[in-house]
């Protein structure tokens with residue numbers, strides 16, 4: 001009985017291998033990727049339920065092989081690559097499967113970056129991406145130091161600054177974009193920096209005014225600002241261009257080198273001074289959240305706005321403050337009034353624009369969404 005069964009099975013397998021009883025088309029299982037990097041070889045694997053003759057056509061080029069497991073290395077051109085696999089068994093039963101493999105070209109980001117800057121200017125980099133490939137990572141460095149990068153669908157923005165006191169030279173700006181396949185595209189630009197040619201200005205502050213600048217007062221104000229910066233929103237929150245908070249006469253420019261007394265340390269003016277009559281309304285340069293609103297010995301009536309993305313605007317020496325900590329202010333909303341409180345020689349607004357705590361030239365932001 002057992003012998004008979006063995007004989008029957010033996011006949012069946014012989015019949016199958018000879019194709020006498022085979023009416024079923026070969027089953028195919030394939031591993032073929034949908035998307036591959038263009039210009040690079042990729043592998044496919046097709047497995048049949050029995051040994052077959054494979055006829056393949058790839059982008060119109062035919063080839064043939066007799067095997068059960070087919071492994072091919074193909075080259076992807078950009079766009080659609082068409083693969084047709086036909087497996088024919090010994091009894092002439094055939095199975096045909098078609099595949100479309102998309103060859104995805106390398107990322108070609110559009111780059112718009114600051115090209116020239118004076119020491120102390122902010123630097124902005126704007127990137128635009130096509131839908132393909134998908135971008136995994138964007139890194140931007142200025143003179144070797146990484147800038148903060150903010151992503152939104154199809155776009156990225158990086159913000160940085162050129163330090164005050166920088167010499168005249170070209171700073172390398174490097175953009176590296178890594179796509180879904182791990183391919184890195186690198187673009188090199190330059191920011192031509194001009195040193196600041198200005199002469200040192202000796203400030204004539206009265207001893208009474210100067211006496212407020214004690215180490216204790218300076219430390220208190222520094223701590224207040226550090227706490228405000230630490231609470232800043234990670235993502236940029238503005239969408240419209242920055243505006244001039246006061247239409248005043250520029251009485252002292254950003255970065256002006258100055259001394260508070262003969263032989264004293266030379267410091268750089270960290271903001272723009274806009275002279276205007278006492279009581280002139282001061283407007284928020286852009287949408288923001290109030291992080292500081294109060295009176296201090298040196299900065300006087302001070303408001304600090306958090307615009308997100310490491311960008312803060314600061315308004316010094318105000319006579320009146322019209323907002324409170326935590327308020328959400330609109331672009332152009334009045335935050336206070338011009339005064340001469342704190343370390344000041346006359347009514348003016350001292351306005352600062354900081355990126356990652358570094359002071360940049362406020363006037364470079366006016367009328368722009370990104371400097």
Ligand SMILES: [Zn+2]
Pocket residue numbers: 252269271272273349350351
């Ligand atoms: Zn000032």
